[in-house]
Amino acid sequence: MKFPISACVAAALISALPAMADQKNPKPKNKQEIAALQQVQAATDPDSQLKAITNVLENFADTDYKPMLISMAMQAAQQKDDMGLVTTWTQRALQEDPNNIEAHVVIAEATARHTRENDLDKADSIKTIETNANQALTMLKSASAAPPGVPDAQWPTIKAQLTGEAYEALGIAATLDKKLPDAVANFKLGAAADPSGSVIKARLTKAYVDNKQYDEAISTANEILADSQAQPIVKQMAQQQKDFATKMKAK
Numbered sequence: 001m002k003f004p005i006s007a008c009v010a011a012a013l014i015s016a017l018p019a020m021a022d023q024k025n026p027k028p029k030n031k032q033e034i035a036a037l038q039q040v041q042a043a044t045d046p047d048s049q050l051k052a053i054t055n056v057l058e059n060f061a062d063t064d065y066k067p068m069l070i071s072m073a074m075q076a077a078q079q080k081d082d083m084g085l086v087t088t089w090t091q092r093a094l095q096e097d098p099n100n101i102e103a104h105v106v107i108a109e110a111t112a113r114h115t116r117e118n119d120l121d122k123a124d125s126i127k128t129i130e131t132n133a134n135q136a137l138t139m140l141k142s143a144s145a146a147p148p149g150v151p152d153a154q155w156p157t158i159k160a161q162l163t164g165e166a167y168e169a170l171g172i173a174a175t176l177d178k179k180l181p182d183a184v185a186n187f188k189l190g191a192a193a194d195p196s197g198s199v200i201k202a203r204l205t206k207a208y209v210d211n212k213q214y215d216e217a218i219s220t221a222n223e224i225l226a227d228s229q230a231q232p233i234v235k236q237m238a239q240q241q242k243d244f245a246t247k248m249k250a251k
Helices: 007-015 029-043 046-059 068-081 083-096 099-112 122-142 152-176 180-193 196-209 212-227 233-248
Strands: none
Touching: 029 046, 046 068, 046 233, 068 083, 068 099, 083 099, 083 212, 099 122, 122 152, 152 180, 152 196, 180 196, 196 212, 196 233
């Protein structure tokens, strides 16, 4: 997610806690809260991070850092790839703020990744994906200012990532629903919104192949293969799709 309003931003803020004592919002209220927040900073894996975050939220209910901590918890749940925890933390985020863009994107993206074609509840999952992703996109279109806790300079990048991930989730939902032209359209919009998202481009390449748009698949795969920032596994996926598209085009 990667991402979002958040983990990196929140971690940076927490790392600067002692220096923020005299600044306005957010700031720790006492030494005990600082110590608890520093435990979050010191966490080296998702489990210990979630434990430290829960400790802060349970013992310092009025902490100014609540939105950032919940954001970090969503990220940690994603890193664990634990759908139950993702659901728990996104629900908590949306209870705090129904217009939390990141939470809508996180639940849409996680649901998309965990849904399989033969799932009995596939239709419900697709509805969850589409509802949350579309709501996020609507809010993102009018979100000109950075949310609280996000530096203005970082907002354009974060906004692009969130937009790309929302469209990516919609593309996966369309694929699950066997609406291949819609899948292509959404992956294209995601790649356009976040050009650095090589995973979205890889999904677009596969959607092109599935939709028998072999020239487009080859062209998109070549973009990924030429991207020095793309991970090896993503390049491997792109090469496989390119090889298949080339073979099918030859027929």
